[in-house]
Amino acid sequence: MQDIDKVYPLAGENVHALKNVSxxxxxxxxxxxxxxxxxxxxxxxxxxxxxxxxxSGEYMLRGREVEDMDEQELAELRNRExxxxxxxxxxxxxxxxxxxxxxxxxxxxxxxxxxxxxxxxMLERVGLKDRMDHLPTQLSGGQQQRVAIAxxxxxxxxxxxxxxxxxALDQKTGAQIMQLFQELNEEKRTVIMITHxxxxxxxxxxxxxxxxxxxxxxxxxxx
Amino acid sequence: MLNGxxxxxxxxxxxxxxxLDNIRSNRVRSFLTLLGIMIGVMAVITLITTVSGVSGTLSxxxxxxxxxxxxxxxxxxxxxxxxxxxxxxxxxxxxxxxGVVPSVSLNGRVSYGNNVQSGIAxxxxxxxxxxxxQDMIVQGRPLNYIDDNNSSYVCVISQEIVDKFFxxxxxxxxxxxxxxxxxxxxxxxxxxxxxxxxSIFSGSPAVLIPYTTAMQVxxxxxxxxxxxxxxxxxxxxxxQEEIESTMDVLFDYEEDCFTVSSMESxxxxxxxxxxMLSSLLAGIASIALLVGGIGIMNMMLTTxxxxxxxxxxKKALGAIPGQIQIQFLLESFLLSMIGGLLGVAFGLLLSxxxxxxxxxxxxxxxxxxxxxxxxxxxxxxxxxWAPARKASRLNPIDALRAV
Numbered sequence: 001m002q003d004i005d006k007v008y009p010l011a012g013e014n015v016h017a018l019k020n021v022s023x024x025x026x027x028x029x030x031x032x033x034x035x036x037x038x039x040x041x042x043x044x045x046x047x048x049x050x051x052x053x054x055x056s057g058e059y060m061l062r063g064r065e066v067e068d069m070d071e072q073e074l075a076e077l078r079n080r081e082x083x084x085x086x087x088x089x090x091x092x093x094x095x096x097x098x099x100x101x102x103x104x105x106x107x108x109x110x111x112x113x114x115x116x117x118x119x120x121x122m123l124e125r126v127g128l129k130d131r132m133d134h135l136p137t138q139l140s141g142g143q144q145q146r147v148a149i150a151x152x153x154x155x156x157x158x159x160x161x162x163x164x165x166x167x168a169l170d171q172k173t174g175a176q177i178m179q180l181f182q183e184l185n186e187e188k189r190t191v192i193m194i195t196h197x198x199x200x201x202x203x204x205x206x207x208x209x210x211x212x213x214x215x216x217x218x219x220x221x222x223x
Numbered sequence: 224m225l226n227g228x229x230x231x232x233x234x235x236x237x238x239x240x241x242x243l244d245n246i247r248s249n250r251v252r253s254f255l256t257l258l259g260i261m262i263g264v265m266a267v268i269t270l271i272t273t274v275s276g277v278s279g280t281l282s283x284x285x286x287x288x289x290x291x292x293x294x295x296x297x298x299x300x301x302x303x304x305x306x307x308x309x310x311x312x313x314x315x316x317x318x319x320x321x322g323v324v325p326s327v328s329l330n331g332r333v334s335y336g337n338n339v340q341s342g343i344a345x346x347x348x349x350x351x352x353x354x355x356x357q358d359m360i361v362q363g364r365p366l367n368y369i370d371d372n373n374s375s376y377v378c379v380i381s382q383e384i385v386d387k388f389f390x391x392x393x394x395x396x397x398x399x400x401x402x403x404x405x406x407x408x409x410x411x412x413x414x415x416x417x418x419x420x421x422s423i424f425s426g427s428p429a430v431l432i433p434y435t436t437a438m439q440v441x442x443x444x445x446x447x448x449x450x451x452x453x454x455x456x457x458x459x460x461x462x463q464e465e466i467e468s469t470m471d472v473l474f475d476y477e478e479d480c481f482t483v484s485s486m487e488s489x490x491x492x493x494x495x496x497x498x499m500l501s502s503l504l505a506g507i508a509s510i511a512l513l514v515g516g517i518g519i520m521n522m523m524l525t526t527x528x529x530x531x532x533x534x535x536x537k538k539a540l541g542a543i544p545g546q547i548q549i550q551f552l553l554e555s556f557l558l559s560m561i562g563g564l565l566g567v568a569f570g571l572l573l574s575x576x577x578x579x580x581x582x583x584x585x586x587x588x589x590x591x592x593x594x595x596x597x598x599x600x601x602x603x604x605x606x607x608w609a610p611a612r613k614a615s616r617l618n619p620i621d622a623l624r625a626v
Binding site: 051072086090094095103108112 | 229230233234237244245248532533536537538539540541542543544545546619620623
């Protein structure tokens, strides 16, 4: 299986958001990146998520060089390989849960019928079978985040990239989401979670700390 | 694995759904924006359709009245200030000419008893005029060649004169004073409902008298205007040349003594004028379209700014710049098209109403509709381009952060 290697010293003008960061991930890993705000963890997430490319250094994602790609190639790569989960779920307010989940499939050109089936299956997987035709505003915070997870999963990406996935949730709902991540990881999906919360981070099998753009390995064992 | 064309098709269809959704969710703003386009297209359609309706009616009345006639107006020279009855005789004996109707106007006071009216149009005609228009006399008799030859003091009157002087009375046999001279009323005529060509230019006369009598009253031997009726099947331009050369002889080849005009040439001039008028009006109306287009651009720019987060998210989920651009371009295109189609509908309604009010025929002008719809489509694309491009170029990281 292909591994994910990345090495990047990044110089954004004068600010070194990331300094000589090297990180290797295996497929099926559950990693969390822990760091306070301003530590460079968002920058790291953008690069892992192929939203941005490093100023220098190399990023290999499943055997593909990312740093030389143009915007279109990056978009296709994101579509296929990365499932994003954002802090405030980022659902389109005018679309139903199912239409929101279908969105990545629209961009990969999946036919409407297949798209619908896959979206429904994914919503079922996250336990929202009876909420498919609800608008985001008709759903609770936890349910919204589940829709976002379904959306991240529907394209069958190799990496699930979550940025403060429980940041906007209360503890109990947060724990449920964490439970869901645990299950997804057990299904051999790679999960990367970016957070500033040690408790959340400790759900992962492996934790790296990022402070001032530099990474230190803090390998926790099973949570 | 992925068929590019099919993928694009799916994408376009989704974009249409999303665009309509966005237009719907901003109902008031969308409506106000497309109102600009709507008004512009409506103005274009209404103006073009109405003007072409009016000119159609005009030219059909021209051709019904004017076929086979030539109008001669005479300004005369120092030596010869008009044509004489003898000159008319020469012209009416030309091969192509069937007959000639002189028109000698008097603008006199008309009175009956104590009732005096001024400003009534009195015109001298000949018997040939009444032969041509056999149906016009509704009571009494027409003027005949004996009246012409004797310069009789007789007249035929229109409904206008009946209304002014003889309400509830039989006018036949009564004496009407024109410029102080007594005329016996011998007949009453009904004006042609179409108005006739003469009435378009000079207003229809209310009293007709023998032209010879009119010249006596005017105390001159000049005729300054007459209409030549050609024999059936005669080519009017050939006849026109023949008449012109005859007139040249009569006026001893002096310049600028007369003009001969055919109805065809007048109609041509008229058509040129209405075409010019309608393109001018359409030009003015398209300024409204331009303003509407700027409105669309303004709205789209606002929309792009408002939906920065959405754009960022879609990009994160794998939308390529082209897809974002298509989505926004389609939105402005559809917005503009909806405005355009509404404009066509309202424009047709309005011009139909106007044509009814003006009494002209309503002709569906396909050209105007195509122009209106085409213009609004073009406006949508042209003015949607810059905002859509702006949206497609947003950096996904910045765009996501904007939420």
